[in-house]
Structures are given as structure tokens and as C-alpha cells.
Amino acid sequence: MKTVNEVSKLTGVSIRTLQYYDQIGLLKPAEYTESGYRLYDDAALEKLQQILLFKELEFPLKDIKEIINRSDFDKTKALEQQIELLELKKEYIENLLNLCNYLKTRGVRKLDFTAFDSSKLEEYSRKAKEQWGQTAAYKEYEEKSKNWTKEDRSNMMADFSKLFEEFGTMKDMDPASAEVQAQVKKVQDFITENMYTCTNEILYSLGTGYASGGEFTQNIDKMGGKGTAEFVFRAIKIYCGQ
Structure with a gap:
């Protein structure tokens, strides 16, 4: 068994x-100690490896969860893909290193940009997504958006952004208030109507991502002002009974 700290050091994945x-x-x-500390066995580490593979392929976490929990999930296939992906990355990095060493020893006259060509990686990622990407949510979104124009997509995202702008005007309110909770319901209904069925479990997962400090947080705070993403998550936690 490994502690969460040991797993973090081993894999490079943060404790948070x-x-x-x-x-x-x-x-x-695999289990928790009496003090509530997390312990991971080899099976959990294997699952983490699978998660990291699909993250490299830029799958959303909600899709990764569905994929690796499928009854027909092929672990061997996933491992083979990880090996192939790493080989492609190795080749890409080696090409960049060779170019840098050439420039270091012979100057910058070599106008060769082929080392920056990442098309192999991109093509591999695209094919892998085609193989693994048919989750229920993905299929539902694909069906709903199949006839969208660029304008339709732009309008949809603009309407979605307005919901977070409205949240920004509520930041001084109690996140448990009826008005704020109604706003959470608007977000859930909007996602269900325009993207995929947004269950409370999915909504809570999205809310955690909103407040994770990454790109989601930055974008939402741009829409509603600093602190909006964290406020939205607090409201979603209450809505989902967490």
C-alpha cells in the first residue's frame, strides 16, 4: 500500500x-486508515495510469470515468496505446533536441522547422478519441450538435456565459438562497438542453472543475468577476447535497 503522498511523488500527480x-x-x-488517510494498492495505481493516458489524449474527466468503468474496457489496448503515445512523444522531443544541438554548435542558419511538426501526435490523438470517445454523454452531445453552424455554437456559448455573468452579480448572497439555487438549476437545465443530460453527479464534477484553479476558473472569473468560480462551486455543492 502507498500513501497519497507516496503516490504523488511516484506519479507526479499532485495530492490535491x-x-x-x-x-x-x-x-x-483501496482503503482509508482510521485517521482517514488514503491508501492506494497496485490496482489503484494501474487505474491511475489509465486515467493519465486518457488525460494525455485530452478526454474530459467525466468521459474518462465512463470509459474505464465500462464492462468491455480493454486494459491491454489502453497500455499499448500509452506505449505508442510515449514513443511518438520521445521521437518528437528527440527531433527538437537534435535541432537545438545543431543550432548550438553551428549557429542559427539552419532554417528547418520540421522538428516542430507535431502532426503525428495530433493524428494519433484523433484516432484514439475515435476509438474510445463514444461515451453516452459524447454521443448525446454529438447528436444534439450535428446540425449546428458556427453561429449556433457561438450563440450557445454566449448564452452559457451569461449564466456565469449573472452568478457574478450574486457573489454577496448566501449560496443556499432560493435565488442562487435557482441559478444553479438554470445551469444544469442549460447543459441538459444543449449538451448532454446533466445529472447531479455530473454537475458536482463540473463544479469541482470550475473551482480547481485552472482554465475553467480563469474563464468563469472573467465572466463574473474574481471569486465567481468558487462561489458557483459552493452553490453547486449545496444544490447537490454535498
Whole structure:
């Protein structure tokens, strides 16, 4: 068994991220100590490896959760893809290193940009997504958006952004108030109507992502002002009974 700290050092995944994966049911520890500390066995580490593969392929966490919990999930296929992906990355990095060493020893006259060509990686990622990407949510979104124009997509995102702008005007309110909770319901209904069925479990997972401090947080805070993303998450937690 390994502690969460040991797993973090071994894999490079932060403790906060491992805790988040536990909260959303993506990666549960093998067990907890009496003091509540997380412990991970080899099976959990294997599952983490699979999660990291699909993250490299830029799958959303909600899709990764569905994929690796499928009854027909092929672990061998996933491992083979990880090896191939790493080989492609190795080749890409080696090409960049060779170019840098050439420039260091012979100057900058070599106008060769082929080392920056990442098309192999992009093509591999695209094909892998085609193989794994048919989750229920993905299929539903694909069906709903199949006839959208660029204008339709732009209008949809603009309407979605307005919901977070409205949240920004509520930041001084109690997140448990009827008005704020109604706003959470608007977000859930909007996602269900325009993207995919947004259950409370999915909504809570999205809310955790909103407040994770990454790109989601930055974008939402741009829409509603600093602190909006964290406020939205607090409201979603209450809405979902967490």
C-alpha cells in the first residue's frame, strides 16, 4: 500500500488532484486508515495510469470515468496505446533536441522547422478519441450538435456565459438562497438542453472543475468577476447535497 503522498511523488500527480479524483469517484483509494488517510494498492495505481493516458489524449474527466468503468474496457489496448503515445512523444522531443544541438554548435542558419511538426501526435490523438470517445454523454452531445453552424455554437456559448455573468452579480448572497439555487438549476437545465443530460453527479464534477484553479476558473472569473468560480462551486455543492 502507498500513501497519497507516496503516490504523488511516484506519479507526479499532485495530492490535491488525487483528492479531487477521489471526490468525483474517478479514482478511489483501496482503503482509508482510521485517521482517514488514503491508501492506494497496485490496482489503484494501474487505474491511475489509465486515467493519465486518457488525460494525455485530452478526454474530459467525466468521459474518462465512463470509459474505464465500462464492462468491455480493454486494459491491454489502453497500455499499448500509452506505449505508442510515449514513443511518438520521445521521437518528437528527440527531433527538437537534435535541432537545438545543431543550432548550438553551428549557429542559427539552419532554417528547418520540421522538428516542430507535431502532426503525428495530433493524428494519433484523433484516432484514439475515435476509438474510445463514444461515451453516452459524447454521443448525446454529438447528436444534439450535428446540425449546428458556427453561429449556433457561438450563440450557445454566449448564452452559457451569461449564466456565469449573472452568478457574478450574486457573489454577496448566501449560496443556499432560493435565488442562487435557482441559478444553479438554470445551469444544469442549460447543459441538459444543449449538451448532454446533466445529472447531479455530473454537475458536482463540473463544479469541482470550475473551482480547481485552472482554465475553467480563469474563464468563469472573467465572466463574473474574481471569486465567481468558487462561489458557483459552493452553490453547486449545496444544490447537490454535498
